[in-house]
Amino acid sequence: MSSSKPVGFVGLGQMGAPMARRLLDWPGGLVVHDARPEAATPLVAAGARAAGSAREVAASAEVISVMVRDDAQVIEVLCGPEGVAGSAAPGTVVAIHSTIAESTATRLARELAPAGIEVVDAPVSGGAIGAHQGSLAVLVGASESAFQRCQEVFGYWSSLAMHAGPPGAGTRAKLARNLLHFVAFTAAAEAQRLAEAAGIDLVELGKVVRHSDAVTGGPGAIMLRPTTAAVAPDDPWFGILSHVRDLGEKDLGLALRLAAELGVDLPLARLALDGFAAGLGVGPGWSTVEGEAP
Known part of the structure; x- marks a missing residue:
């Protein structure tokens, strides 16, 4: 113009x-x-x-x-x-x-x-x-x-x-972006319930979350592929996303174990564990049984 x-x-x-x-x-x-x-x-x-x-x-x-x-x-x-x-x-x-x-x-x-x-x-x-x-x-x-x-x-x-x-x-595109935004807010509320039950200072934990997300990119860090299709084993992304899967399934399992001990219900965490590997496009690694190694 x-x-x-x-x-x-x-x-x-x-x-x-x-x-x-x-x-x-x-x-x-x-x-x-x-x-x-x-x-x-x-x-x-x-x-x-x-x-x-x-x-x-x-x-x-x-x-x-x-x-x-x-x-x-x-x-x-x-x-x-x-x-x-x-x-x-x-x-x-x-x-x-x-x-x-x-x-x-x-x-x-x-x-x-x-x-x-x-x-x-x-x-x-x-x-x-x-x-x-x-x-x-x-x-x-x-x-x-x-x-x-x-x-x-x-x-x-x-x-x-x-x-x-x-x-x-x-x-x-905006609706997809905001889906992530507000689901993440719900997940943050769930994480705060677990932290509060475990005696953690929520304000200080929030500072850690903002600090580390600024470094890693938060959820957007995995949004680098042009498709959501399954990743072939010979694809360079397979090793990277398999590593993310292993870490995520381990930590989600451990968080769910702690929640069970503290009597805190974490419905989003259970859904995340069940769908984590498939969402990344790789097969399951860590056991989907809460908190247990394969």
Whole structure:
């Protein structure tokens, strides 16, 4: 896109406001809108132009970011009486950063395509901290041309952009990423119950978890293969993942043994032990009998 044209941002909440703030340096300027006019005040004071509606944003911006709460608000911003579709010129790219249903993203892309409006689903990962730091990851579902037009704009508030595929793919990727995120939170709660029963300081243990995950990469450290298919014995990954399996099955077994001694129920740990080897793509090593060597 031309850097002489303004970029637009609709939705100035906890995530949208810091993302938009980083676009104040865009050469063509920044035009913003929020349902709460006061949300735009700090950005206007810093140099942005406030618009009275999403339709007004689209009257001047070629690339428009949308960060609102849910599917209903996204639909209203794009297709409502004061929505983007009412004034957007052919070639406008609208990037939806909200995490919404994949079906909503693909439907909007299909419905607005005849008007020459390219809808891009581009949910983000990294939270408010990443938004303030400009270090978000953005998972983009878009045509190749739309992705290329968005990249420079996204680079103002992100440090990693993944082109996941056509419209809808960004949302599918984000849902998979968040599945890991929130299952891991549940696992963390389970680990805390075991640690608490064992008399461990939970705050100090949390420091250890954050420290070691920063070094090892946490769960993402095993997400390096392009497939979930079983690993052939002659594949270089087989030895690496077999070693991970042996360590994981051993430690899960020992944790379950300790939990039994302390009377703590660890349902996720049992599921993890049962599915660990298969999930890695290698056959079982350590016995699936809790805490027992083969």
